[in-house]
Amino acid sequence: MAPRDSTAKDREETATRGGEGVTGADAVPPRWEAPSYRRRPIKGSTMWLKGKRRDDDIGELWRIHDKLYDLTDFIKMHPGGPDWLTLTRGTDITEAFESHHLSERPTRMLERFFVREASGPRNSAYTFAKDGFYNILKERVRKELAVKDNTRHLGPTLRTKLAADFLLISTLVAGCLASNYYNSPTLGASIYYMFMAVSGVMLTLLTISGHNFFHQRDSLRVLYFDLSLMSSRDWRVSHALSHHLFPNTKLDLEVCLFEPFVEWLPNPKKGFVIRYVSWIYSPILWAVIFYAEKLKRILSRELEWKDAIPLIIPLTFWASTGFSPDCIRGAIYTWLSVIAVSSFLFGYIGLNAGHHHPEVFHAGDTPRKDNDWGLAQVDAIMDRVEVCNGIQEFSLVTFGNHTLHHLFPTIDNAHLAKLYPVLIQTCEEFGKNFSFGNLWETTKGQFLQMANNRPNPKPPK
Template sequence: MDMSNVVKSSLGFKYPSLRDDPLHSGLKWLEGKNTDDKAENLWRIHDKLYDLRKFVNLHPGGSEWIELTKGTDITEAFESHHLSPKAENLLPKYFVKESSTPRNYPFTFKENGFYRTLKRNIYQELETVPKSAITRTKILIDSLLVSYLSFFLLAVYYKSVILGILSGLSLGFLTGAAHNYFHQRNSFRRFYFNFSMMSCSEWRISHVLSHHMYTNTVYDLEISSVEPFFQYLPGKKNFIVRYGSWIYGVFIYAVLFVTSYIKTAASLRSKVNWTFLLPFLPLILSWVITNQPLEICAFFFLWIITIGSLHFAIIGLNAAHHHPDIFHDGDTARPKTELDWGVFQLDAVMDRKDITGSHFLVLTNFGDHALHHLFPTLDHGILTYLYPVFLKTCKEFGVEWRLQSQLDLIKGQYRQLAKIVPNQTPPKKLIKTG
């Protein structure tokens, strides 16, 4: 379905190239972005073009980030992924020329604006944060992997659907926790995400480079990839999409993992590697260890994957971004003078008071979401220590940090799906813009 006549941007975005490609894959999104950004096969940061080819293998976060983004504007990703000034100080070495075209994105990063001020404050605060929090995160996610595999084997051995549910819930928690690691520099724990049948490499594009940078806009692949079944942006929608999605959505949640695997397989451009086979490791182990027939093992594999998919999707789609009071592209936007990227992120998110403060719930349920969007490379375990400086900076600029209950956000998600009239009032005016 062509959404170009249905979805309109209030931020001034042109309709993204290849947005309506049937696969909605990360690689297609990057291909369209390459067309739209006009970065001349280089890397654009603000209004300058850089040649980072010689830096690919030197990049501390891994070569994949540089390789994927060639030919695109990486301003938002560069700013949000580098708290230290070291990266910015390296840029002149790779400078090629000034860009001949204006940026395709309206967001600003003024030196004394909200986001850069907050980033400097957070960078200083990190020196006081206990490193034990990061260790606790590793222990938690490793324990979830053990829990998933153990319940899987027990479910097959005892042919227990109940134990299968426990395994599926463990898988849902594990997948949410693994999301912490594909935002960061390369680590083997990012591959825990692949046990879900989804791909951490695909999500590094669809989630990290798209959703996190252009949240709730026409450039957000997590918005476009669920269309036309779920239409979160306000505008023209038929009755079935507005209200039928409340019912058929549950079935889509249940097959998210499997359909994601099929989509990734269909979009592969290279030979299958070991990570593509990782989801089937529990199936193979159960067949070898329990001596149960393969069809029994396969049944429980599908049952557990379905439970995990349902659990993960319910949490993910109701976590932070879909509520009528949250900005969605099409709503009246802030004036251009207030389109600081950090302010925009807070306009497009709400946090849940039910889970804030719990290391386990924050890690497994996309918690502390505002801080996570602002500083995605920081471990979830340390975000709780950053609230004092975060709230102080918000108060200084008059930026609102909003809290709701999980139930309010679930109800809000359904209201947003039914919403056709955009918000006419822009977000709360800032005290200072930098």
């Protein structure tokens, strides 16, 4: 029997399964207000994918716009690596397909994999009209970057690669020095903590640079992200396929990861503790993000060979000091301390990157009438002026050029700064007010959004 795709009745059931169904302005975008995964106490990438397969309901096929395709034979040939298609089998990948392919060649290739027309509308309300914001911007970006059928020249530059390699070496060297001072108390604890902190800072910057690579084609540098205890494969789901495509909606896995302890969505039922006491304890949560991600994988029994990659760091620390029991203790203590420092900084930089501010769109706020996907991206981000200054390395390690990175995630960070003129021009033509904030505004706004329990009744400007 052929797999069936979503019908109006299916979507109605999906919208009420979690008891969160809403109507009116709160219902779009997107149409799913209670995706299946949100009912789970521990939310992760595997659960998100299972929920999306259930909600999209297209069997073993892939949906792009209103057509269903069988991409099974293309999985091993996919230029970005097999993960992207393996992970998304059975889901609507319209947003991912449009934003991950700047060239027009993939669209022309789709015809050979066509199976049939979809029998119902998409669950997502986002649109990609030819004369809409995103497609006009996309065409201008193609011209600006001289894109034809080959986009390899938009991948990591040599400078980007060397910057990431430098951060890896710095993490290991500083950590080795700290481990050696741990076993030499006469030289002073302050020197130990200094090198340990430097190693933690370098690991933070290395992890963020690794995020740049896991959006792109498979490469060894994708694994730099895994050194943090997190999983690049998991984050290709929770970050690239969830957060990037549906920012600040209920299909954004990163929005709900801290719930019920921290809530950014403007929920009228949000209590005093969640609104204000979270200001005090949320920074503590930042320091355990890396540990929690690894523990979640262990409890979910989802470990794979990549989960052994973080052990490279303590083994390197240990090898630099010797093999006595004291050296083992020093290497492990230093490693765990480096992870805690790095996790805290990663949480601070990432959660204050510009997505959470009362002026930024969140699910529950009144959306704009134009459901263009590109406009929805711009509505959900406040770019920080400090990290949009054209300094490639600084932007690489701070989630810089954030709006453009969301709009074109597979373009290496090195190429993004030059695209601001065409982005601002297109925003002006569509009446979108594009403005920059600063780190203080995004940090303050993130805490204010925690306290915000009133959905914005006005659509984004």
